[in-house]
Each structure stands twice: as structure tokens, then as C-alpha cells.
Amino acid sequence: MRRRYRFSKEDLELLLIALPTVVWYILFCYLPMFGIIIAFKQFRPLPDAGFIMSLIKSEFVGFDNFKFLFATPDAWIIFRNTLAYNAVFIVLDIVIPVALAIMISQLHSQKLAKVCQTAMFLPHFLSWVVVSYFVFAFLSVDKGLLNQLYKALGWESVEWYMQPRYWPYILTFLHLWKGMGYGMVVYLASISGIDISLYEAALIDGSTKWQQVKYITLPMLKPIITIMFILSIGHIFTTDFGLFYNIPRNSGPLINVTQTIDVYVYKALMGMNNIGFSSAAAFLQSIFGFITITTANWIVRKIDPNSSLF
Template structure:
């Protein structure tokens, strides 16, 4: 016991630094896990508060989970969620690494910081604001794109009523908003690479492309794999703001814009069934956990050093 208190006193500065993050996870991630029991109950509000509501609600087992799988739209929303996330993960990875390498190779470092800041700014904008910007481009009568089309003699396009364009629009907007933040992570990793590797490559006569191919990318590979594994864990979750705010809740294009999260929100706003919503969230979390474990296992079999654990 004395050794425990000695180590506690020795590491008190580090423990104090970790305390805010620990409290955040405890309050917002671990304590709310008690609420997952709602997924198995017919939740009814009780006058004595939340805990009384949970305890007095009827146990219904897996009845709430049938909501996601019994609907006619189950296949569509699952397909959209998986395909959109796969596209965002793959394109986000490739473009983030490419932009990070490009910024690192710029000779004018002051301009590189300007470009980095310009790409990073959209990350701080809410989807509500971005939806208005998008509408200013896609509006049928006053939109910038339609004005350009009509100026060249074409007919205006009803963007919010034509589902053909929306997979590309949503993927583009998702990448545009997040690419700046993702590239900063890889740019920081590149900055931490020992310069002696590049010096040795230049002595061997390696070109700039060969330095990137045989030095930068191999050293970035562990980070790329770890971030991809974590992203795969969220493949059944979607950026709610992207899929709800950008299409402006246009029912005509639901078949290509509706994902699990938006479908749950629209359904719950109509039925008010909190048990079904909790069941859907628990389902997404469990599937995400399984995907992380399976992906990590596969990576571990290929290269143990690149696995998360």
C-alpha cells in the first residue's frame, strides 16, 4: 500500500493532467451506459424522474430491435450508411495523406500555413451554416450553379428533386468539411519523421517521389492503419448533420440520402418511442465494436506492429 501512495505522489502531475479527460469519459461515456437498458423496455415517462421511469417501464426484450429490421426501408438505409461511410473513409484517407504530403513539400512555409488554415476552417462550421451555403449554390431560381447553367443556354436543374446528383454532393461535402482536420493529423506525423531518413535517401540518389514512396508513406502506414480501424468501427454510424441538413429534408431524394441515423430521428420524432431509438444506438455500438475487433485481428495477423492492440 505504501508503494502505491509513493507512486501516486510521484506521478501526481501526470494524474492531474489526465483528470479532466478521465472525468469527461466517466460522465459522458460510462455513466450513460446504464441507459442502454431502455433498449429492452417499453419506456414510459414516470412522474418521479428518469430512474423511476426506467424501473417501472415494462420489459419487452428484443421487441425494440425489430424496428430496424422489419421496416421496408431497412435494406436502403443500411446500404446507404455502409456505402457512404466506405467512400468517406477511403477518399478521406487518400486525400488527407496527399494534402499533408503536399503541404509538407511546399518550399514557402508561410503559404503552406495559409493553405492549411483555409482547409481547416470548414471543420469548425456547423452543418446548419453549410446547408445554407449549399442552398445558395443549388437553389433552383437563384442558385449560383443554375445561373451559370442558364448563362450558357442550359435549363436550370432542380437539384433538391433529382436524386442522381446527391451521392456525389454528400460525399464531396463530407470530404470538404473534414479533410482539413484529417490532413493536420498526418502533417504532424510527417513533421515527426527523422530527417536523417531523407538525407540518406538523397545520398542514394532518390528523387522526391521516391522519398515519398519509400520513406514518408511507410512511416505513415501505422497511423493510417490505426485511424482506418477506428473509422471502420463507426461505419454503421453517419454524420447526422451531413445527411439531414444538407438535403434540407427533401423527401423526394430519401432513397439516396436516408441513413440509419436520419431514419431513426424521423421515425422517433413521429412515434416518440425512446426504446426503439436506444435499441438502434446499441445495435450500432455493438456492430462497431465487433468491426473494430475483427479488423484489428486481421491487421494483427498481417502485421502485428500495425495493430491497435
């Protein structure tokens, strides 16, 4: 017969430690889910009524708020840009941070390794608003550093904010520059946890550095790489609003290469003052993200059950 479980002192300590996190998730993650109802209503603030009463009395419009995202002539451009940028970001956010983490782990000088790690991690803490002014200082037509350099070399100035063909590369570079430090720290922490005796045994067998990376480091990083890939897939229908809105400085000629779902929803919200549109778009993004992350996890579990997220 199974013994009856008794609540122990250790269980109480663990419960008290977990309680703040549980309360935080309930208050900020689960209770706000009630707001999903806004996506199905024509929300209008009523005079002398609070938010809850205004929401309850607002007209129910069903799926009308969802139609605006697909009825617009720019729907193809919006979804194309969102998926294309994220596909590139997902691949580069794995390849480049892993490569940097491996290179830094091979440095003999710990001081140099810490300096490089700090320098690459620092942009992660900068606001996109601040970064946009840095970019403008480089790309401004009359006072930009690049155009000043072009003039010194006798070349013609480039109107960067009027030339859409440059911006997929600019946005990709800025995304990597700002985010690669965080990913590198994650993979570097995993590398530091690898048993050093594996490298010592490989060194005795006469393996080179590349062979050690290929047959020890990369296989040991496979689980964390897979988890980061699955989590990235879950955000494939969302984009970094600050990157795609602040950096191009809302330039009209760049709309075809910078317009994403989040930027379009923000402009629709500001133009039509209908939060039902933004709620419907966010709800769709959550549904699509849930489908993609579960599908990716299912595929990974079929290939390698030990590397799946759940």
C-alpha cells in the same frame, strides 16, 4: 525477491493529472451506459415521477424495440446507404488527406503552407446547418448560383433537390470538403516527425521526390494510416446526421439516396415519440462497431503486429 513498490511523489502528481480525465469518463461515458436498459423497455414518462422511477416502472418489452429497424420495408435501403457511403468515405478519408499532407510538406514557402493548411482546416469548424444554406445558395432552382450560370449559358435549369442521381456525389464532396483538413493535420504532424536525415541520405543517393515519398514518407506513415483506418471501421454503421439530414433539406425525392440509420432513427423518434427505438438502434450500432473494429484490428495484427491498435 521482488521489491515492495512504494507510492512516490511523482506517482501522486501523475494521479492528480489523470484524475479529471478519469472523473470525466466515469460521469459521461460509463454512468450513462445504465441508459441501455431503455432499449429493452417501452419508456413512458410518468406523472409526478422522475426519469429513474419512470424508467424502472416502464414496461419491459425485450427485443421488440430492435425489430422496427429490420421490419421496415426501407431496411435494405437504410443499411445499403450507410455501409456504401461509409466504405467510400473510409477510403477517400485516407487517400486524399495523405496526398494533401505530402504535397503541403513539399512546399518551400512556410507561409504558403500555413495559408493552405488553414484554408483547408477551416471548414471543419462550420456547422452543417450553416453549410446547408451555402449549398442551397448554389443549388436553389430559381436563385441558385449554378442555375443562374446555366441560364447565362443558355442551358436549362436543374432541380437539384428533385434529382437523386446527383446527390451521392454532392454528399461525398461535402464530406471531403469539411473533413479533409482535420485528417491532413494528423498526417502532416506525422510527416514533420520523420527524421530529416533519411531524406538527406536519399537525396545524396540521387533519389527523386517521388522516390522519397514512396520509400520514406509512406512507409513511415503506415502506422498512423493503419490506426486511422481501424478507427474509421468502427464507425461504419454510423453516419454524420447533419450531413445526411440538413444538406438535402429533408427532400422527399432524395430519400432513397440520403436515408441512413441515423436519419431513419431520428424520423422514427419524432414520428412515434419512442426513445426506445433510438436507444435500440444506438445499442446495435455500438455492438456492430465493436465487432468491426476488433475484427479489423485482429486482421491487421495478423498481417503486421506492429501496426495494430491493440
